[in-house]
Amino acid sequence: MSISWPRLAHLRHVLGRRSLRGSASWMRLLSFSPVSWLCARQGNGAGSLAPGGTIFALSSGQGRCAIAVIRTSGPASGLALRSLTAAREPPPARSACLRLLRHPRSGEPLDRALVLWFPGPQSFTGEDCVELHVHGGSAVVSGVLQALGSVPGLRPAEAGEFTRRAFAHGKLSLAEVEGLADLIHAETEAQRRQALRQLDGELGQLCQDWVKTLNKALAHVEAYIDFGEDDNLEEGVLEQADRDVRALEAALRSHLWDARRGQRLRSGVHVVVTGPPNAGKSSLVNLLKPGTTRDVLETPVDLAGFPALLSDTAGLREGVGAAEQEGVRRARQRLEQADIILGVLDASDLASPSSCSFLNTVVAPLVTQSPDSSRQRLLLLLNKSDLLSTNASAMDTALPPHMLLSCRTGAGLDNLLQALKTELAVVCGDPFTGAPVLTRARHQHHLQGCLDALGHFQPDTDLALAAEALRQARRHLSHLTGGGGTEEILDLIFQDFCVGK
Known part of the structure; x- marks a missing residue:
């Protein structure tokens, strides 16, 4: 559950005007959210992990080509590799090796391919992964996919499932996932450069800096709530917190004013x-x-x-x-x-x-x-x-x-x-310079929510309400990079990915 402003005001009334020592702990307890707890347990901000099992898919483009890339992700990836290569051990990690691929049941040769083994968690998805670089003929690709489908524990991947697993295992933030989707769909140089900046984590890093500002201000406010009456704090703590929050408000307004450009x-x-x-x-x-x-x-x-x-x-x-x-x-x-x-x-x-x-x-x-x-x-x-005639300065x-x-x-x-x-x-906006721009309405929504929450930060009137305002603002920023634990939002984001990504 999350505590509302009226409920918080009622709590303050119940506590009375006595010393608020320890009330910050009560505030943290009463603003506890089961979704936030689940996200913390997973360590990545996702509402739930991607469906289990080991997945496989063609990751390169459809149609005849020189090389096609087929990959797997999940605990049975090693079994799949051993089944298709008849090898007892996988090749050295992250090293390309030439192997003959055979159908696990019939033993029929399928292709001679480059095989790469990526043991988790040092892989794109954080799980054990295999890449098979086969010849790009449709018959070869179809044969290898059928062979993988015959391995116990393997199933075809859904659209965007590889990237969703990378997000679920903390390999990518939600903002980086969106940058990856934009990079896949980029058609111009400016789109490519902007998508690369977001994929590289520039927007996420900016949000982390903002969160640090909020954490510092919240720590000062809660310290003042708990220990302010003992005169154990340095002078000007609340004033510094207020200055930091107002500077953050100005930065958020600047980004929101600029949101349409992204x-x-x-x-x-x-x-x-x-x-x-x-x-x-x-x-x-x-x-x-x-x-x-x-x-x-x-x-x-x-x-x-x-x-x-x-x-x-x-x-x-x-x-x-x-x-x-x-x-x-x-x-x-x-x-x-x-x-x-x-x-x-x-x-x-x-x-x-x-x-x-x-x-x-x-x-x-x-x-x-x-x-x-x-x-x-x-x-x-x-x-x-x-x-126009040559002497037509008659303009x-x-x-x-x-x-x-x-x-x-x-x-x-x-x-x-x-x-x-x-x-x-x-x-x-110039995608080559300046701060990363907001490319989605979801980004704008959460930054506006953060700004609205900071509007309730009034440390000179009620410290309990001021602390809750900072928590609400921080929650919006965490949703921007972590998705807030809602499956509906994640589904909308990942549906733009192709099956092999």
């Missing part, structure tokens, strides 16, 4: 191409991502190393038929959801009613936004620059900042990509 980096930045009809929007999309467009089309694309969801929209104009009006309505709706807007105008037709309307209704409101707000970002492109000087582009010749495309890279780095 989620954009993981799922993609919404980049919308818009403008009046016949300005060259579809041509621009085809330059950035070859394909065809009609009305609103959203396609994932790697822009300068960053993930983006690129949308081509119908031309914005008024007084059209019902079908085209629906396309315009969808285009405006998508425009409201955009992170970055690529506004496209015909450089040779800037005085047309459609161009003027676009400048007044779309471009002008975006340009006048406060630069300090979390605003949509605009890149204004004047397409068809190849149609309207009243236009907002813009770039010249020719989708037909490609002139100006490099400048556009460099400008896009700059804007994307602002929207997503």
Whole structure:
């Protein structure tokens, strides 16, 4: 059970105004949680261990290839290795050895493979593991998998079960597990670098530093509760704890304010191409991502190393038929959801009613936004620059900042990509530098919970409530890296893994 704020206030009333010596121990007892006890018993924050037995799976990609990797994890891994190689002892740990694999029952040769033995706990999962590097033909892979299935105690692995066992045995924190999942699904350089940082434990280390701050403050508060009346403590203990907590609050607010950047980096930045009809929007999309467009089309694309969801929209104009009006309505709706807007105008037709309307209704409101707000970002492109005469400095000087582009010749495309890279780095954050960003809504939820709990830390009014506030905040941080012991959250995280991982 966990103690609520009203219950805690009632407890303080029951204790009365007498000395609170020893009350910190009561507080720890009454905030005891069976889930926390189970997590402590397992030493990893998981609600329960992965299903037992020994598992096996193909860990490399499906289809014909030069080498396929099949691996096992569990107590019967050594038996499986001996059964397939007819050897009494496994090869030296973590050393590749060439062995002939045979079916355990028929003795039929299956393949000549490299065999690696990883005795637990010095393995990825913390259990005994075997890797078989076989030739990648489908018949070979199928034969070896069938042979493993015939070994007593072995069963096919479920999706993500290898990684889940690594988490259950304390080999990976939950944040590192999520980093591994993001690394597997990374499609751009920025996603890869951010996932590697999380897999390397940077977010977990940051949380550990925050937990240390909370532990230190909590120790000071509880010491003051137990011994404050004896004047045995140094002066300024509570003041120092309060300063540390307020500094932590500022750090948490900074990360929460920045949380959207990490989620954009993981799922993609919404980049919308818009403008009046016949300005060259579809041509621009085809330059950035070859394909065809009609009305609103959203396609994932790697822009300068960053993930983006690129949308081509119908031309914005008024007084059209019902079908085209629906396309315009969808285009405006998508425009409201955009992170970055690529506004496209015909450089040779800037005085047309459609161009003027676009400048007044779309471009002008975006340009006048406060630069300090979390605003949509605009890149204004004047397409068809190849149609301008060589002495055409007749460009309207009243236009907002813009770039010249020719989708037909490609002139100006490099400048556009460099400008896009700059804007994307602002929207997503730079994955190469700075503190690790929050890439999932779960991270944001627990940091917000921690911040809310710290809002109740008022050591100058009630020390018991202040101590409980620190415990609640610490609990949220432990959930961020350890999962909080709920199977539902773990299931959602591990379902994104493939079977062999």
